Amino acid sequence: MHRASVxxxxxxxxxxxxxxxxxxxxxxxxxxxxIILLFQFAxxxxxxxxxxxxxxxxxxxxxxxxxxxxxxxELSAQTMLRAVDAALLMLLLIGxxxxxxxxxxxxxxxxxxxxLAFFSYRFFFLFTDESSRRLTAFRVRGGxxxxxxxxxxxxxxxxxxxxxxxxxxxxxxxxxxxTRGYRGEFSTEAALLGELTRYDFAPVLFACVxxxxxxxxxxxx
Amino acid sequence: MHIHIPDGVLPxxxxxxxxxxxxxxxxxxxxxxxxxxxxxxxAAVMVAVMLVVQSIPLGVPYHINLxxxxxxxxxxxxxxxxxxxxxxxxxxxxxxxxxxxGLNTLVVWTEALIGYYLFAALRRRLKSSRLRIxxxxxxSTLIALVFSAFLVVGIVGISAIDPSEAxxxxxxxxxxxxxxxxxxxxxxxxxxxxxAIGGALIEAVITALLxxxxxQVKASLILGESDSCQRST
Numbered sequence: 349m350h351r352a353s354v355x356x357x358x359x360x361x362x363x364x365x366x367x368x369x370x371x372x373x374x375x376x377x378x379x380x381x382x383i384i385l386l387f388q389f390a391x392x393x394x395x396x397x398x399x400x401x402x403x404x405x406x407x408x409x410x411x412x413x414x415x416x417x418x419x420x421x422e423l424s425a426q427t428m429l430r431a432v433d434a435a436l437l438m439l440l441l442i443g444x445x446x447x448x449x450x451x452x453x454x455x456x457x458x459x460x461x462x463x464l465a466f467f468s469y470r471f472f473f474l475f476t477d478e479s480s481r482r483l484t485a486f487r488v489r490g491g492x493x494x495x496x497x498x499x500x501x502x503x504x505x506x507x508x509x510x511x512x513x514x515x516x517x518x519x520x521x522x523x524x525x526x527t528r529g530y531r532g533e534f535s536t537e538a539a540l541l542g543e544l545t546r547y548d549f550a551p552v553l554f555a556c557v558x559x560x561x562x563x564x565x566x567x568x569x
Numbered sequence: 570m571h572i573h574i575p576d577g578v579l580p581x582x583x584x585x586x587x588x589x590x591x592x593x594x595x596x597x598x599x600x601x602x603x604x605x606x607x608x609x610x611x612a613a614v615m616v617a618v619m620l621v622v623q624s625i626p627l628g629v630p631y632h633i634n635l636x637x638x639x640x641x642x643x644x645x646x647x648x649x650x651x652x653x654x655x656x657x658x659x660x661x662x663x664x665x666x667x668x669x670x671g672l673n674t675l676v677v678w679t680e681a682l683i684g685y686y687l688f689a690a691l692r693r694r695l696k697s698s699r700l701r702i703x704x705x706x707x708x709s710t711l712i713a714l715v716f717s718a719f720l721v722v723g724i725v726g727i728s729a730i731d732p733s734e735a736x737x738x739x740x741x742x743x744x745x746x747x748x749x750x751x752x753x754x755x756x757x758x759x760x761x762x763x764x765a766i767g768g769a770l771i772e773a774v775i776t777a778l779l780x781x782x783x784x785q786v787k788a789s790l791i792l793g794e795s796d797s798c799q800r801s802t
Contacts, residue, residue, distance in 0.1 A: 365576065365667060365668075368576065368577065369576050369577040369668065370577075371577075401662065401663065402663055404663065404664065405575060405663045405664065405665070405666075408575070409575045411757065411760050411761065412574065412575065412578050412757070414756060414760065415754075415756045415757040415760070418756070426577070427575060427577065427578055430575055430576055430577035430578075431575030431576070431663075431666075434575065434576040434577075434663065434666060434667060435662075435663025436663070438660065438661050438662065438663050438667065439662065439663060441661070442661050442662065450661075458595075458596075458599055460599045460602070460603075460609070460650065461595075461599070461650065461653070461654060463609060463613075464609060464612055464613050464616065464650060464651065464654050465616075465654050465657075465658070466613075467609075467610055467613030467614075467616075468613040468616035468617045468620070468654060468655075468658070471613055471614055471616075471617035472617040472620050472621065474617075475617050475618065475621050476621060479621065500778075504775075504778035504779065504781075504782060505782055507775065507778070507779050507782070508778070508779050508781070508782025508783055508786070509782070511618065511779055511782075511783060512782075512783055512786050512787050512790070514614050514617070514618055515611065515614055515787070515790055517614070518610050518611050518613065518614035519607070519610070519611070521610060522606070522607050522610040526606075530606070531606075532604070532606045532609070
C-alpha cells in the first residue's frame with residue numbers, strides 16, 4: 349500500500365467509505381472492519397495504536413448510538429461500527445501515504461488551500477515541540493505550585509506566551525520564505541492521472557473486496 | 570462546536586448540501602483573500618494552533634476550539650479557509666466524519682463569524698481597556714459557542730425531515746435518498762447541550778485570559794482585524 353499512487357489510494361478510500369456509509373448489515377460492517385485491519389497489518393502499521401485512535405470517534409458515536417437506541421439497537425450498532433470503520437479507513441490512508449503528497453493533491457483544486465495546509469503541517473510539529481519544552485520549563489520553575497488563583501494565572505500566562513510565540517514563529521517563517529522567493533504558492537508535482545503501477549494492485553484489491561462485501565450484504569442483491 | 574457526527578448518520582442530501590454550500594463559500598473566500606500572503610501564513614498558524622488545542626484530551630466529550638478567536642484575529646474569510654483545512658485534517662484522523670466536513674466547516678465558521686462581528690461591536694461600545702476588551706472577547710466566544718451548539722441540534726433536527734414529505738414525492742426522488750435520520754432529538758439535545766454549554770464557558774474564560782495576555786505583549790494581533798471592521802462599517 350505504501351508504494352501505490354496517491355490517486356489510487358484516495359479513490360479506493362472513497363469507494364470503501366461509500367460502502368461503509370451505505371452498508372446496513374452488521375455483518376458487512378464487521379467484515380469491512382476486519383478487512384481494514386488486515387490491510388493495516390499487511391502494511392506494517394501499528395494496528396493496536398490505530399485501534400486506540402479509532403476509539404476516539406467511537407466515544408463520540410456513543411452519543412448518537414444512545415439517541416438512536418429507541419428506534420433500533422441494530423441502528424445504534426451500525427452507527428458505532430460505521431464510526432470505527434470510517435476512522436480506521438482514514439488512518440489506513442494516512443498511515444500509508446505521506447501527508448505532503450495528499451496535500452499536493454489538494455493543489456489541483458486550490459493552491460491557496462494546499463499552501464495553507466503545507467504551512468500548517470510544518471507549524472503543527474514545530475508548535476507541539478515548543479509546547480512540550482515550554483511546559484517542562486514551566487513545571488520546573490514551579491508554575492503549577494501555589495494557591496489555585498496563582499496556578500490559573502500562571503497557566504493563562506503560559507497559554508498566552510505560547511500563542512504569541514506561535515504567531516511570531518509564523519511571521520519569521522513568512523519572512524524567511526519571502527527572502528527565498530515565495531510568491532504566494534509552492535510548486536507541487538502531483539502525478540499525472542492514469543500513471544498506474546503494479547503497486548496500485550493493493551488499493552484496487554482493497555476497494556474490490558469492500559465492494560464485494562457490501563454487495564453480498566446488501567438486501568437489494 | 571465541532572460536530573462529531575460519524576459518517577452514515579446524517580442523510581445524504583444534508584451532508585451534500587453542507588459540502589456544496591461550504592465549498593461555494595470557500596471559493597468566494599479564496600478570491601477575496603488573493604494577494605494576502607502574510608495573512609495566509611498567520612492563518613496557517615491558527616490552523617496549527619486549532620489542531621494542537623483540539624488534540625488536548627480533557628476527559629470529557631468536548632475540546633477547546635479557539636474558532637471565535639480565529640475569527641477575531643483573521644477576519645471572516647481567512648477564518649473560513651482555516652476552518653475547512655482544520656476540519657479536513659481532523660477528519661483524516663477519524664475526528665469527525667469525512668462526509669460531515671462541509672457541515673462542520675459551516676458550523677465552526679458561524680462561531681468565527683459571530684466572534685468577529687460581536688467582538689467588533691462590543692469594542693465600539695466599550696472603552697478600550699485591557700479588561701474590557703478581553704471580557705468582550707470572552708463574551709463573544711461564549712455567545713458564539715452556545716449559538717453553534719443549538720445550531721448543531723438544529724442540524725440533527727433537520728436530518729429527521731423526510732424530503733419526500735417536506736417537498737413532495739418528486740423532490741424526494743430527485744434527491745435520490747429520502748431516508749431521514751432516526752435520531753431522538755430530545756435525547757441528543759439532553760446529552761449534548763449541557764456538555765457544550767459547560768465547554769463554552771471554559772473556552773470563553775480561556776479566550777478572555779489569552780486575549781488579556783496578548784494585549785499586553787502584542788495588541789496588534791487582536792486589535793488589528795477589528796479595527797478594519799470598524800473602519801469598513
